Amino acid sequence: MRDQDLPPAIRALDDRAWLDLLLQSLGSREVAGATFPAFPDAETQRRFVGADGPSTLHEAFSFYTLLKDRAAAMGRPLEDGSAFLDFGCGWGRFLRFFWKDVGARALHGCDVWPQAIELCRELGMPGNLDRLYHWGRLPYADASMDIVMSYSVFTHLPEEPHRHWVAEIARVTRPGGIFALTLEPRRFLDFIEALPADATGWEGDLRRHHAAIPDLRRHYDSGAIAFLPSGGAGDFAGTLYGDAAVPLAFIERHWSEWFTIRDYVDDPGRFFQAVLVVQRK
């Protein structure tokens, strides 16, 4: 665990001023008297989140402020020591933001991809960093987390890993605790259908599944996960990873044992993906 806490003057900043410091930390690790984690090179940033530089932080800021607003409105404000987990933390884009609110000791990030955790350590990410194993347990005690988030992770999981990990997240979340995540909504299938035949990169991988879209739409409308095995091999094999549109009906059916739905935002003007906020029963 990297027990780096920020000076009190920084922890007292409002969220907008905090975003400004994080943006400055793209250019220098020493900002306002504190040492910030480094950033991966631009190509590595893009590999994880499809973009690099300031836009990655602006995108994260919208989710950060929504999660903080909802948590406060639900009587669970993020504060010093609130146990916080980022499931599928990648290079620690969100851990940087929540560092100010909960402090290094309460900050937890985990990822199934070992390179992500190694990278976070190399970058000097504060907090507790844990590697996960497919079909394994989260390395945290029952009911130990106040807030769990997962951005652009359940958008990649087929049904079995999805159900495995949500059961684990439910296990580690305290009663009344909050889980906020992104899901691909139905419009994601329209997006794939509209991709040009010469699309490249991630879009090219999606475009290869173009002919399956009518079936996937029927699947989605019946309340099932519409999954495309667009990921590749190894950790990204189709049984573990790809692209997935998840209807709310699926969440209602399979999550209601543990969670109550509190908010669902499907607004492309605000978020690329849909945002779901649930509360542990």
Ligand SMILES: C[S@@+](CC[C@H](N)C(=O)[O-])C[C@H]1O[C@@H](n2cnc3c(N)ncnc32)[C@H](O)[C@@H]1O
């Ligand atoms: C698109 S990236 C998003 C990274 C980070 N959440 C962000 O938004 O900056 C997806 C991340 O989920 C991780 N991941 C994929 N499948 C996972 C799983 N089953 N358990 C945990 N992490 C997983 C990947 O290794 C990767 O770091």
